[in-house]
Amino acid sequence: MHASKANGANASSAAPSSSGAGSDRPASSWSPNSWRTKPCLQQPPWPDPTALDRALTELRSLPPLVTSWEIEALKSQLADAAKGERFLLHGGDCCEQFDECTSSAIAAKLKILLQMSLVLVHGGRRPVIRVGRFAGQYAKPRSSDTESRGDVTLPSYRGDNVNRAEFTAADRTPDPFRLIDGHARSAMTLNFIRALIDGGFADLHHPENWDLEFVKHSPLAADYQKMVEQLGESLRFMETLAGAQVLGTNRVDFYSSHEGLILDYEEALTRTVPHREGFYDLSTHFPWVGYRTVDPDGAHVEFFRGIANPIGVKLGPDMSPESLRRALEALDPKREPGRLVLICRFGAHQVAKSLPPMIDEVGRLGRTAVWVCDPMHGNTETVVPASGAGKGVPVKTRKFAHILAELEQSFEIHRAKGVPLGGVHIELTGEDVTECTGGARGLGDEELARAYRSRVDPRLNYEQSLEMAMLIARRMRGAT
Ligand code: PEP
Ligand code: CO
DSSP states (O other): OOHHHHHSOOGGGOOOOBOOTTOOSOTTSBOTTGGGGSOOOSOOOOSOHHHHHHHHHHHHHSOOSSOHHHHHHHHHHHHHHHTTSSEEEEEEOSSOOGGGOSHHHHHHHHHHHHHHHHHHHHHHOSOEEEEEEOSSOOOOOOSOSEEEETTEEEEOOOOTTTOOSSSSHHHHSOOTHHHHHHHHHHHHHHHHHHHHHHTTTTOTTOGGGGOOGGGGGSTTHHHHHHHHHHHHHHHHHHHHHHTSOOTTSSOOOOEEEEEOOOHHHHHHTEEEOTTSOSEEETTOSEEEEOGGGOOTTSHHHHHHHHBOSOEEEEEOTTOOHHHHHHHHHHHOTTOOTTOEEEEEOOOTTTHHHHHHHHHHHHHHTTOOOEEEEOOSTTSEEEEOOSSSTTTTOOEEEEBHHHHHHHHHHHHHHHHHHTOOEEEEEEEBOSSOOOOSBBTTTTBOGGGGGGGOOOSSSOOBOHHHHHHHHHHHHHHHHHHO
């Protein structure tokens, strides 16, 4: 185990000091590696410090995955979302897998996000910011460091950036060279997405490009088709009026995002760029701090406070107003528009109690942020199917009705408070998996085993995602 990774300083990877783009502390107090002086949760127990240093040295020399101007463009769009002038759609896998870095899986993810965004534009009458939980979502926090099966106890699976899911000692041993594989797969994913978009795949004039195989068989197909036709007509009408193509409709922006969990990795991709001040985490456009690592005195908040990216912060039911205040002060001392995205994950049974005081506290502090509802992480449960292939075997799932209930309550709470709900954060896939129950087809517990593929949290499948977008759009139409 590399002890210094957990909470000590590692002199060999010292980086130059800087003021940190988001910091009001003395100029020398933040650097890309200052997190090493703080308690750091959820880091892999790397067994070989020399191997880790070699992997990180290589990572530091590799090109970044995104650019600072893309990051700044996203930040300015998020500033609009904070005012209710845009809506953030943040979605994708709980945990990407190396073996799903395939053209079909990537295209399916892009398609479902494009389709959902089209539905949301139509319903919400405002531009949608599309951010995928992809091209780097390869590391997971875990509730336990180890997993036991029978007499055997092994390190927990922490995502493909760290180890493999199979339950053998060799597979579960953290391997730092997987960080380099993760960087490469992130680059391949982004490369393919950029090429698809540049080639016109995301052209709003041709949404028929995004039909997934099974859209034809979906109970929602007719509604969706009708909406696409209406949008096409509006687009043609506007272009006839303007006598030209409506700006931006033949191309859409897409941004990437992942939980900034493994700070060795994030630090290695954190760089200065010509003609701009400060440090950018160039591993992704939009990293977020997970709920388990949001301690204001911890290493993650220390790292995030100094990078110039917009950042997400997960808020949950156990967070006190005092730690919220301290985290926000550390992370956004300059109150920069578009800097903070507060991703709330309280659960359908808790949101009415927990969300209003959080909104009040942020208002009392005179802060603005993009408020986002993550209706997934507070609604995870374990069920034991009474029949079907998975009979008697406990399985982690989420009910469509609970996800929707949290979303609907959030819309209502934000409306009552007069503070816009600026977006949604959803775990989903463009494929026909069976991981969450309910939805238009009424997927039951007994069907979960048929196509359960997530190694971590259950995702909405293609149809459930599209249905959710339609229900959100309906709610947005009512709310505006
Ligand atoms: C996640 O987004 O997959 C996750 C682990 O969420 P949270 O930090 O909210 O538990
Ligand atoms: Co998750």
